[in-house]
Amino acid sequence: MLFPEAAARGERLTRLSKPAFAIGLLTAALCAHAGIQPDVDTEFPQTNGAPSREVGQSAHQGDARAQFILIRRAAEQGHGAAQNSLGWMYANGRGVDQDDQEAVRWYRKAAEQGYAQAQLNLGFMYDEGRGVGKDDQEALRWYRKAAEQGNAGAQFNLGQMYVSGQGVGKDEREALAWYRKAAQQGDKRAQDALGWMYANGIGADKDDQQAVDWYRKAAEQGDADAQTQLGQMHFDGRGVNKDDREAVMWFRKAAEQRHAEAQFYLGTMYHTGQGVAKDDREAVRWYLQAAEQGEARAQNDLGWMFEEGQGVAKDERAAVQWYRKAAEQGLSLAQDNLAFMYRSGRGVDKDDLQAVMWYRRAAENGHATAQFHLGLMYEQGRGVTRDDRQAAIWYRKAAEQGLAEAVSALAKLGR
Template sequence: MTGMAQQHYRLGMNYFQGKGVQKSYAEAMKWFRLAAQEGYPRAIFMLGRMYDTGKGIAENPAEAVKYYRQAAELGYARAQNLLGQAFIKGHGVPANYDEALKWFRKAAEQNFSDGQYNLGLMYAKGHGVPKDFLEARRWWGLAAEQGNPKVQFTLGHMYLVGKGVKKNYSKARQWLRQAADQGLPTAQYHLGIMYAKGTGVLQSYTEARKWLQKAAEQNYLDAIYTLGKLLSTGNDEVRDPALAVSLLQQAATRGHQRAKVAVAHHYAKGIGIAQDLQLAYHWWLEAAKEGNSDAQYNLGVMYINGKGAKRDALEGKKWLTKAADQGHTKAQYCLGVMYSTGKGVPQDMDEALRWKEAAEFWESL
């Protein structure tokens, strides 16, 4: 390998990135090939990336793996890591956990943080090795200390939920904060939840709002919903019903089931927006069809009372029963009352007692 190979590679990168020249994948590939012929690992790797992503040439996973393997065998850690991923996914090569483990380990032993993360995942999931969370944590710790935000989040979440380790909220907050400071929305979201609930930290709706908003600004759907709920139900420092409705509507429109239930509640009660029972019905129906028991209960009540929907006791009973079958105690009590009074259904004291006892059972858990 000569200094000329490195120059060819750099010229290829300039064309690949459009750095100082007009971007041209064809020119980039030409220079990468020249450098690759002289055995320059980074150029060989970039040829693999171009075949893998279809940049400048038709996507060809098998050809990508060929180049990844060449670069990996020359000791290039990025290629070793992506070759391991190819074996995990069966992308361009038959899936093989043993091969994946081998290449992840080679990358990890070169202190390549993504390789350390993936090797940790293999141990955490028991892929190609016996499941071993201590070994997973060891590799993730090495990667996290290098500042890899994805790994910092993984470690933080492990400590937060106690998966494979003893719960440690202090360490959870430490790693989540480091990942959040680097802009990782999943970490920002979970850090916001910790502050909202006071989990291992002094409860602070203001801090919760700050971190949830950072994640929401990156279109993290759970954060958009949770921020909406916080602004709807939080204390006076953060409460903003109008903005809450806007956020919940945004999340509901993108398919978030609990957001559909929450925005329906706002429309039903006229909180932060003009009361609109038809829109409340619309969102509860959407969530009810997806199996949400709160939505099924509220839809049932609408039909029973004839508010927001045409009075229909049978339809009301149908939705209340769906909710009750999932252990929704309010729905169970409603059914008990319906059967005991004969309101909308034939009076049946046995059924009334059955639903009353079911409600008491679920409340006792």
């Protein structure tokens, strides 16, 4: 979805971000190891007053300090689940001052008894370097112990280690195998990861239908990243019939969970009227939510909405502010847009030196229109010494990417 604007040579050629409604790199949500804490699914025998329900819930329901005393009593008698729960209370400062070293000590006691959840949690502490020196190989060792006992969280984390090559040689097929074990137990993060592997042909042959199946399983459990990816698959018609309304539905589910990428996509759907009635005010609302979370494409597009007064009162200063936020994150299109604002003196004092700086940053990242604009600055001697040779170099780079204006500019230079 590129929004071109017909313009004379030298005017801005691009406006809004082109949302990459295609599967890209593994998202940050998947790349970060999940520190699964025993506030869920952690039970231990009701012995010596220790509660039989998970610690997190019981601590919410009653006096956390009283719960801590009861759990410590059971832990000191050697109950693995109580030791694990006590570790969680120290790690999270529930009923006691937060103390990662004590958390590690109690997790280790339970882990050495073979308690899988504690093995997972101890692995996480090594993974994060909390209460113990960061040690990827130790993290891997404890994750593996828990994973081999069938702990889905550990299986997922082990898959993460293999896919990133952290603490072990990178092995995408092995990662896929561990993700599958966790996914088959219903772990939604593993289902999402498995969908990503199939969508991108990583660790397995590319298979969009398998990707959709796994994304759907995770999405139906409320996983916001999977909902976003499933929306993308529907938008692109990958592994499923193209259906913009279905894409909007999934983007909305994720957006309402504050998933920034989904908020950006939903804003774009409202702006373009794809799968939903066109509504620039709604587009601005979703762009703003994503932009405030640091989504660079949303920041750029919000800048454009302010510049053009679409869905919001026209405000070129606000446009510059949002372009700058995105540009400083390295978004080439925003760098090109910010350069244009400096070059034209819109929303900011006119400054050709700043314009050239931002055009250059985008051009060096391969942005075709910025390459064209940088060539134009050299041809006109604005912000740089006039240099037709440099102009031709940048025009040629843009022309090689198919930019018609650059082809024409080269011809006019006789190059």
